[in-house]
Amino acid sequence: MSRIAVLIGEQFEDVEYTEPAAKFREKGHQLIHVGLEKGKDVSGKKKGTRVHIDESVADTSPADFDALFIPGGHSPDNLRAHDEAVSFAGSFIDSGKPVFAICHAPQILITAQKLKNRKVTGWKSIIQDIKNSGAEFVDKEVVVDGNLVSSRQPSDIPAFVKAALEKLQ
């Protein structure tokens, strides 16, 4: 059983959070929602799903968790305007612990400058950003490169979850 940090902010893509979250819990893993402000709720961009922020990103570190899950939507772009969120995600990549990134999630790893020479996939609109970051963009439903598991879009969720679960104890 793993403690998974979910790095999440306003306007996340609802199903990219809800579906993997349900599967992770079903397998007995614990989710801790990490965001800009502890105690606040953030909302999904299409269905208005509410998520309660359990921990402030500034007050926690990868040492407190076994893995990181970053849903997509506008949440990654909102979060990466804040240095403490960028630093948290970057430290996770450095820690070697599993990082699960879907859709726009690689944006925060680009800002953290952690994608150089990594194989990564992501949502169509950010393909050029992924390439420019020094990563190799791979157009597949899920790409696993070391501790980094990435997917493109909601239809990739089953493959994304399967690959993520294989990284967890």
Added chain:
Amino acid sequence: MSRIAVLIGEQFEDVEYTEPAAKFREKGHQLIHVGLEKGKDVSGKKKGTRVHIDESVADTSPADFDALFIPGGHSPDNLRAHDEAVSFAGSFIDSGKPVFAICHAPQILITAQKLKNRKVTGWKSIIQDIKNSGAEFVDKEVVVDGNLVSSRQPSDIPAFVKAALEKLQ
């Protein structure tokens, strides 16, 4: 008097459209709203401002206009998932005609691969993407480099409009 193409899609940043648009019209310039689908409306992300799309981006070209204005918000990221919008913005840069880009607008120029060796500014969250595209990021309220005029955020609008108007006949 110039014909200005406004490249705009869903979830634009309302004031980054409404305030420059009002000033451009005040000076006698004409705005033609170019988007993914002619005849549809698109909405602003904070205030729900409605904008009617006059021309489909696939059916028009920089030859039809004197300048291009790209408001920010989520609109540029939505548009750049569509090749015809990316190609339209890229052709405008190549045409040498003025291009006005605010906030997230440089995202579409990154996807068009047109920012290499240009001096550019933009919203905080996309700074690393701007740098990775080969541009020089400049942290100023307005940056003018040849035909490209860029600004960071809503508070830069007065400086953005002033520099843009200087580029128009």
